[in-house]
Amino acid sequence: MSIEPRLASTRLRLFSAILAGAAFPALAACPPDTFADLADFSHADSVVAQSEDRFAEAIATNGQFMAAGLSQQAHSTTEAGEVYLYRRGAAPNQWQYLKRIDEPGFSEVGDNFGGALAMDGDTLVVGAIQAGDVPSNDAGAVHVFERNLGGTDAWGPRQSIIAQESAGYVSFGVSVALDRNRLLVGDRDADSGTGKVVIYERSGVGANFTEVKSLVSPPTDVDRDHFGDYVAVYGDTVIVSDPLYDVDPVSSGLEGRVYVYDRNQGGPGQWGLVTRIDAPAGITAFGSAISLWKDRLAIASLGGAGRVHLHERNQGGSGAWGPVVEVDAGGDSISGGEFGKAIHLHENELLVGASAVAGITGATGAAYVFQRDVGGAGNWGRTQKLFSGSNNNRSNFGASLDYDQGFAVIGDPLSDHPSFAPGSRIGRAYVYLDDLIFCTPFE
DSSP states (O other), X not given: XXXXXXXXXXXXXXXXXXXXXXXXXXXXXXXXXXXXEXXXXXXXXTSOOOTTOOBTSEEEEOSSEEEEEETTOSSSSSOSOEEXXXXXXXXXXXXXEEEEEEOOSSOOTTOOEEEEEEEETTEEEEEETTOOSSTTOOSBEEEEEETTTTSTXXXXXXXXXXXXXXXSSOOBTSEEEEETTEEEEEETTHHHHTOEEEEEEOXXXXXXXXXXXXXXXXXXXXXXXXXXXXEEEETTEEEEEETTOOSOTTSSSOOOEEEEEETTTTSTTOOEEEEEEEOOTXXXXXXXXXXXXXXXXXXXXXXXXOEEEEEXXXXXXXXXXXXXXXXXXXXXXXXXXXXXXXXXXXXXXXXXXXXXXXXXXSSOBEEEEEEETTTSTTOEEXXXXXXXXXXXXXXXXXXXXXXXXXXXXXXXXXXXXXXXXXXXXXXXXXXXXXXXXXXXXXX
16 A cells, blocks of 8 residues: 555554553644555455455444455355454554454345444444345344453444334445444435434443434425435434435436434434535535534535535534535546545544545545645645555545544455455455644654
């Protein structure tokens, strides 16, 4: 893998010392951000694999563990899907294979277990949009795992939540989001294809999630289609996108729409609608990915070359979520470049995957780092471009990504593997360390 520029050695030594018990340094003013490449791996490095496995099509991390999904793995006769877990070692660049997680309970071909992932603390949530509890029910399921259930780092199954609607127009688990004791599950095909999102809560780790609210797009939004395709949650705020919403049925484009809900909007625990955010003029597929951090919201639109739109709470008025700035791939922008395929917003940083822009050779994909106040107060300036070392033109680095505790993990589900012929699409994951967590001159 490669980055521009690379400033890793001092940070790696420092982080290793911190893990060994050294005091964390005092923070200082942060320079433009740099992500240092640490490690890359594939399930094929540790277990039996086969062409078209597409490891890391979904990815999640809590900074200490990383989960990578293969929802339609080719190497197994069941092809129900799998999730692979990795654990960070004593040094930040040591990521070791821990175990494979199979779908608990009843499973069958095409369950898509591992197609959506969310990890927070000691909890992992896995979506399986065509799973069920009996062969006739393939409406979808979500499975909850806990780190020390069944033993230290066992990541045992805590709970399976099965879709309550009959199969057909259902894809329960197509999207999941987790913030401490609150879980969102998207079902873009529920309610005869219009979609819904279910909110679950629990009392803490070790307890089961229970349903507290089911959200549907307002009935006045007559051209809703994929409500719940993407979801995000932070505290008492929930974001839901419908990237195929047709704002103007007369036009030929599916512009997309994003919905903001608040826990106490309309009364305590009512989860009422705060506002709708419509696509800017000329934009399509608005809401193709979303990421929420406190009062900031990033929304991807994949139409054309792709863009990411930054919004903030109270921008444009009390309770509004108005636009602040848009970012794109700059000189790398190409039609179909999928800039915004995966995004993650954290404090003053934005990571954007663009799985079909030019990487090391051809359209192998890249990821971009943007930082707030670079290029001017309130601006989000690009500070870095990351890309894999794959020379497979069918690679798509940046198709999935996640970030936590200073570690960014980026998936390339179409990457080759040295043990297989070119074009094998085995898949690979890449880990980077964010030097912004140090924010002090140690050079």
